[in-house]
Amino acid sequence: MKRIVASLLVFITMSLSFSSAVFADEAEDKKNRDTMGFTVETVLPSNQVDPSRSFYFLKVTPGEAQRIQLKVISTRKEARTVKVSLNNAMTSTEASIDYGVDKPKLDDSLKNPVTEIVHVPEEFKEVTVENYEEKTIELEINPPQEEFAGIKLGAIRLIGVPTGSENKKTGLKVETGYTIGMVLTEDAAQYNSGGELNFKNVDVLLSNGSKVVGVSLQNDQPKMIDQLKMNIKVRKKGSNKVLYEKKGEDLSVAPNTNFTYHVPLGLENVEAGKYSVEINAQNAEKTWKWTKEVSITNEAANKLNEETVDKVITSSWVPIATIALGLALIVLVVMVSNRHRSIQRKK
Numbered sequence: 269m270k271r272i273v274a275s276l277l278v279f280i281t282m283s284l285s286f287s288s289a290v291f292a293d294e295a296e297d298k299k300n301r302d303t304m305g306f307t308v309e310t311v312l313p314s315n316q317v318d319p320s321r322s323f324y325f326l327k328v329t330p331g332e333a334q335r336i337q338l339k340v341i342s343t344r345k346e347a348r349t350v351k352v353s354l355n356n357a358m359t360s361t362e363a364s365i366d367y368g369v370d371k372p373k374l375d376d377s378l379k380n381p382v383t384e385i386v387h388v389p390e391e392f393k394e395v396t397v398e399n400y401e402e403k404t405i406e407l408e409i410n411p412p413q414e415e416f417a418g419i420k421l422g423a424i425r426l427i428g429v430p431t432g433s434e435n436k437k438t439g440l441k442v443e444t445g446y447t448i449g450m451v452l453t454e455d456a457a458q459y460n461s462g463g464e465l466n467f468k469n470v471d472v473l474l475s476n477g478s479k480v481v482g483v484s485l486q487n488d489q490p491k492m493i494d495q496l497k498m499n500i501k502v503r504k505k506g507s508n509k510v511l512y513e514k515k516g517e518d519l520s521v522a523p524n525t526n527f528t529y530h531v532p533l534g535l536e537n538v539e540a541g542k543y544s545v546e547i548n549a550q551n552a553e554k555t556w557k558w559t560k561e562v563s564i565t566n567e568a569a570n571k572l573n574e575e576t577v578d579k580v581i582t583s584s585w586v587p588i589a590t591i592a593l594g595l596a597l598i599v600l601v602v603m604v605s606n607r608h609r610s611i612q613r614k615k
Contacts, residue, residue, distance in 0.1 A: 305348035305428055306397055308446050311337040311404070317456055323449030324424075327456050331413040335406045338448070340397050340426065347398035349429040352388050352405060354450065356381045357421035359487070359527035361475065363498065363519035367423035367447050377488035378524035380412045382422030382450055394429075411452070418490025419459045420452040421523055463493035463521060465556045470545050472538065472564055477577030479533040481512065481562070483547055486526040493521040498549045500531050505542040505561060540569040 310322055313336055317325045324336065340350055356374065360366040374381060392405040407424070427445035453459070468484040475482070481502055487493055496519040502512040514531040521527070542563050549556045564572075 304444050304446075305342070305344050305346065306350055306426075307341050307343055308426055308448065309339040309341065310448060311339060313337075317451075317453065323451065325449070325451045326409070326453070328409060328411040328452050328454060330411055330415050330454065333408065333410045335408055337404050337406055338424065339402050339404050340395055341402040342397035342400050345399050346431075347396055349394060349396045350445070351394050351425075351427045351429060352392055353425050353427075354383050354386050354388065354407075355423050355425055356383050357423065357522040357525070359520075359522045359525040361482075361528055361530045363496065363516060363521060363527065363529055365421075365492075365520045365522045367425070367449075375486060375488070375524050375526045377486070380416060380420065382420045382452065385409060385411055385420060385452060386422070386450060409452070411454070415454055416490065417455060418453070418457070418462070419492070419523055420490070421492070422450045424448045424450055458491075460492040460494045461553060462489055462491040463487050463523065464489045464554075465493065465521070465549055467547070467556075467558045467560070468526060470560045470562045472533070472543075472562060472568070472572065474572060474575055475530055477575075479538055479572050479576050480530040481533065481543075481545060482528040482530055483545065484526065484528045485521075485549075487521045487523060490523045492523055493551060495519075496521060496549060496551045498529065498547075500529070500548075501546045502531060503544045503546070505544050511543075537573040538564060538569050540564050540566045 310324060312319060312324070313326065313334065315327045315334070317327050326336070328334070342348060353370075355367050355370060356372060356378075358366045358369050358372045387408045387410070389406060389408060392407070395403055395405055397403055425445065425447050427443050430442065451459070464487060466486045466488060468486050469482075470484070471482050473480060473482050481500070483500060496516075498514075498516045498519055500514050501510045503510055512531055512533055514529075516529075542561060545560045545562055547556070547558045547560070
């Protein structure tokens with residue numbers, strides 16, 4: 269049995285990237301658990317691949333069902349209702365593994381995702397704990413009859429339901445809770461070796477109101493890609509001058525996912541034309557390189573520049589003040605020049 273220790277205040281992710289867990293000190297842990305109103309403990313079954321891990325890393329057998337347990341423990345007298353659900357692992361626009369997308373569009377290469385193999389029985393989808401009690405919930409795992417290679421990656425999400433008083437106090441609906449990794453394997457082979465990056469598309473678009481070059485990539489293998497470095501350079505076609513560049517290190521790509529990596533285009537207006545996008549990605553195992561072209565029409569450039577929230581906005585008085593200061597400077601130069609000539613004549 270492994271105790272999960274909180275290290276963040278709002279939403280806590282435990283050991284999901286296969287790295288060592290980050291533990292808070294005792295005082296910080298108590299503060300976090302009091303804020304949540306509950307904590308959790310994993311009960312690791314005998315088919316746990318690595319018992320030193322605090323998340324579920326299970327070796328399953330085709331067609332062989334099992335139930336696993338998870339404890340929910342109250343950390344205060346007041347009642348706390350907790351919702352339990354499962355999510356599949358995705359890859360974010362910053363090339364990190366993301367477990368927080370509730371209804372993602374899954375990659376075509378992903379068959380039998382975690383959310384189809386693992387189920388939360390109806391009686392455990394919502395549980396209430398209070399006055400420091402603990403309750404054990406169960407999850408059902410039903411591996412498909414056909415064998416699968418690599419891993420299925422996802423997470424169990426335990427979210428505290430805000431009370432009416434908490435909503436009134438903050439004026440916001442803030443979700444707090446825990447995310448616990450769920451990794452399923454049948455071959456127990458190395459999970460972070462054998463991933464593959466495929467180029468899918470490149471485009472210029474708005475993301476949350478910001479202009480970006482979006483480079484769409486895919487890992488179509490049931491293996492993670494980790495410790496990835498990526499460098500993307502954008503130039504005008506035929507030019508060696510780099511207009512935009514983004515470097516990333518220690519990036520991660522979830523198995524059987526696609527994602528669009530964003531390269532910011534700054535505050536200046538985007539110009540229409542043809543651009544060359546150079547993509548270099550590598551880790552200790554492989555190197556991937558592509559050079560692709562993207563065209564921006566006048567219409568598309570105008571739309572991007574008009575709709576972006578990233579703009580240099582000049583107040584209406586600035587041009588007037590600039591002209592006035594310029595005229596004042598000219599007058600000052602003339603006055604100083606005339607005075608200098610007058611002194612010279614007197615001499």
